[in-house]
Amino acid sequence: xxxxxxxxxxxxxxxxxxxxxxxxxxxxxxxxxxxxxxxxxxxxxxxxxxxxxxxxxxxxxxxxxxxxxxxxxxxxxxxxxxxxxxxxxxxxxxxxxxxxxxxxxxxxxxxxxxxxxxxxxxxxxxxxxxxxxxxxxxxxxxxxxxxxxxxxxxxxxxxxxxxxxxxxxxxxxxxxxxxxxxxxxxxxxxxxxxxxxxxxxxxxxxxxxxxxxxxxxxxxxxxxxxxxxxxxxxxxxxxxxxxxxxxxxxxxxxxxxxxxxxxxxxxxxxxxxxxxxxxxxxxxxxxxxxxxxxxxxxxxxxxxxxxxxxxxxxxxxxxxxxxx
Amino acid sequence: xxxxxxxxxxxxxxxxxxxxxxxxxxxxxxxxxxxxxxxxxxxxxxxxxxxxxxxxxxxxxxxxxxxxxxxxxxxxxxxxxxxxxxxxxxxxxxxxxxxxxxxxxxxxxxxxxxxxxxxxxxxxxxxxxxxxxxxxxxxxxxxxxxxxxxxxxxxxxxxxxxxxxxxxxxxxxxxxxxxxxxxxxxxxxxxxxxxxxxxxxxxxxxxxxxxxxxxxxxxxxxxxxxxxxxxxxxxxxxxxxxxxxxxxxxxxxxxxxxxxxxxxxxxxxxxxxxxxxxxxxxxxxxxxxxxxxxxxxxxxxxxxxxxxxxxxxxxxxxxxxxxx
Numbered sequence: 041x042x043x044x045x046x047x048x049x050x051x052x053x054x055x056x057x058x059x060x061x062x063x064x065x066x067x068x069x070x071x072x073x074x075x076x077x078x079x080x081x082x083x084x085x086x087x088x089x090x091x092x093x094x095x096x097x098x099x100x101x102x103x104x105x106x107x108x109x110x111x112x113x114x115x116x117x118x119x120x121x122x123x124x125x126x127x128x129x130x131x132x133x134x135x136x137x138x139x140x141x142x143x144x145x146x147x148x149x150x151x152x153x154x155x156x157x158x159x160x161x162x163x164x165x166x167x168x169x170x171x172x173x174x175x176x177x178x179x180x181x182x183x184x185x186x187x188x189x190x191x192x193x194x195x196x197x198x199x200x201x202x203x204x205x206x207x208x209x210x211x212x213x214x215x216x217x218x219x220x221x222x223x224x225x226x227x228x229x230x231x232x233x234x235x236x237x238x239x240x241x242x243x244x245x246x247x248x249x250x251x252x253x254x255x256x257x258x259x260x261x262x263x264x265x266x267x268x269x270x271x272x273x274x275x276x277x278x279x280x281x282x283x284x285x286x287x288x289x290x291x292x293x294x295x296x297x298x299x300x301x302x303x304x305x306x307x308x309x310x311x312x313x314x315x316x317x318x319x320x321x322x323x324x325x326x327x328x329x330x331x332x333x334x335x336x337x338x339x340x341x342x343x344x345x346x347x348x349x350x351x352x353x354x355x356x357x358x359x360x361x362x363x364x
Numbered sequence: 365x366x367x368x369x370x371x372x373x374x375x376x377x378x379x380x381x382x383x384x385x386x387x388x389x390x391x392x393x394x395x396x397x398x399x400x401x402x403x404x405x406x407x408x409x410x411x412x413x414x415x416x417x418x419x420x421x422x423x424x425x426x427x428x429x430x431x432x433x434x435x436x437x438x439x440x441x442x443x444x445x446x447x448x449x450x451x452x453x454x455x456x457x458x459x460x461x462x463x464x465x466x467x468x469x470x471x472x473x474x475x476x477x478x479x480x481x482x483x484x485x486x487x488x489x490x491x492x493x494x495x496x497x498x499x500x501x502x503x504x505x506x507x508x509x510x511x512x513x514x515x516x517x518x519x520x521x522x523x524x525x526x527x528x529x530x531x532x533x534x535x536x537x538x539x540x541x542x543x544x545x546x547x548x549x550x551x552x553x554x555x556x557x558x559x560x561x562x563x564x565x566x567x568x569x570x571x572x573x574x575x576x577x578x579x580x581x582x583x584x585x586x587x588x589x590x591x592x593x594x595x596x597x598x599x600x601x602x603x604x605x606x607x608x609x610x611x612x613x614x615x616x617x618x619x620x621x622x623x624x625x626x627x628x629x630x631x632x633x634x635x636x637x638x639x640x641x642x643x644x645x646x647x648x649x650x651x652x653x654x655x656x657x658x659x660x661x662x663x664x665x666x667x668x669x670x671x672x673x674x675x676x677x678x679x680x681x682x683x684x685x686x687x688x
Binding site: 068069070071109123126146147149150151155156157158160161163164166167169172173176179180186187188190191261 | 426450484
């Protein structure tokens with residue numbers, strides 16, 4: 041089954057979630073409302089809600105319960121994207137902070153805060169404290185992950201372990217928690233919950249690695265932004281860490297990263313990407329991503345054979361091979 | 365009883381809260397840990413925890429329950445201060461965004477996110493969903509209040525109502541919620557909870573109005589920062605709104621605000637403050653603050669006479685007259 045068919049199968053409940061998302065960010069405050077709605081309308085795969093729904097299908101599926109975790113999870117994801125943009129926004133104005141860009145940044149920050157708070161507020165519709173505990177813990181880890189990313193900017197001495205720990209916090213945990221909360225909100229037992237959590241965690245790791253690979257080898261058209269945005273930001277990803285292990289390429293890569301860190305204009309990164317592509321960095325990253333996909337699928341072994349299980353496996357394969 | 369005596373009376377439990385605060389922001393992440401701890405050590409009056417404890421004294425006082433609302437409330441307050449500083453930080457560097465200042469800003473933003481998340485996570489120790497609902501709702505309102513402040517920057521047409529709604533969200537609600545959650549966590553009934561909430565709300569309104577008065581008429585020594593920081597940021601406060609209602613002063617005040625908005629250097633605001641002081645703006649603001657104090661004290665009327673009630677009244681009077 042293709043991804044589009046899975047979405048078609050879940051269509052009516054995804055629409056319910058879409059409406060709840062819109063309702064949740066409705067605010068008497070015009071600017072907040074517009075900023076949040078703009079973000080919402082920009083779309084997205086709604087991957088976290090889909091994982092909630094699919095996990096929920098293994099238990100007592102009730103959309104009126106599941107929506108109270110699906111919507112907060114998507115909101116938390118959205119809020120983290122807004123905060124990611126806060127400083128980048130000023131950056132595009134060549135480092136000059138005008139009053140206008142200053143306001144934009146503050147507005148982005150408070151829009152993020154607002155969406156975070158709305159997410160948690162909506163989750164309180166469910167009276168199970170475990171759910172609030174898991175959600176707030178995921179948010180703690182995500183903010184640590186963001187800080188880690190900043191701390192390791194342009195750090196070419198970082199280990200693969202540093203990278204993995206970072207993407208675990210930044211990306212994989214929230215996807216794991218999506219599966220976990222779908223399980224809890226549909227009354228599944230501890231064993232099934234653990235399996236679904238493990239599935240989500242491994243899919244999330246693979247997803248982020250693939251994302252980082254695509255940022256290097258995708259085209260501008262596929263990505264919707266010029267390739268190499270990670271390295272321009274200073275974010276050293278897995279293919280780069282692997283490539284730096286090649287003795288022949290290491291010193292020229294270090295030179296290029298040094299240049300990029302000093303002046304990250306668009307044309308500066310071409311040489312970097314060319315050198316990188318000649319190493320086995322991308323391939324090794326893809327291999328690790330595939331191993332996570334295998335682990336994700338293996339985590340489902342003891343769950344009953346069903347349409348839902350098949351869907352989760354298909355999504356895992358999609359994540360492993362997605363070209364954009 | 366002076367404020368210092370109230371703190372002395374609550375000393376041992378304030379120390380417990382202080383330790384829990386420190387414990388709560390302890391992180392395996394060094395940078396986050398240092399940034400949060402620095403903030404914590406900078407001190408503060410811990411006003412929100414004190415209100416929690418005092419409200420709790422009307423019910424079944426249990427510090428092991430109360431600390432799980434007192435600490436989150438102080439953390440939410442701290443996180444909002446960090447986010448307030450995010451852009452100001454860049455500002456002090458004369459609008460030029462260096463790589464260093466960019467990182468500082470991102471770190472401030474994620475430190476705030478981290479502290480918010482830690483606050484909510486700690487509150488989940490209490491299994492009462494009403495508490496999480498009240499906390500997250502307060503956070504929603506606070507972020508709207510911050511946005512409102514930005515929207516009204518340099519807006520000289522704003523009404524007193526706009527100002528009051530803004531400080532209600534930014535300041536008064538969290539203080540009201542401190543009293544309310546202290547009441548809930550000590551098992552008080554709905555009636556007492558409402559009274560304590562009303563007390564906190566009115567004290568919070570008075571507190572913010574006094575703060576805005578002091579920002580204009582306080583000295584640098586008293587304030588720990590040069591006076592007039594509100595107007596330099598573009599924040600038009602109650603004394604200014606009242607002053608603008610004076611026909612004789614209005615046009616010269618508008619001129620000065622225009623100049624400040626274009627170039628908010630330190631010396632530029634002296635004339636503004638001088639003109640303002642000649643109007644009845646400060647006095648009228650003080651009068652409104654006093655009315656809120658009266659309402660705060662009246663809200664306690666039906667609570668039993670006790671040392672605690674006396675303390676709350678003393679705090680209200682202190683807030684009404686504080687000189688710094």
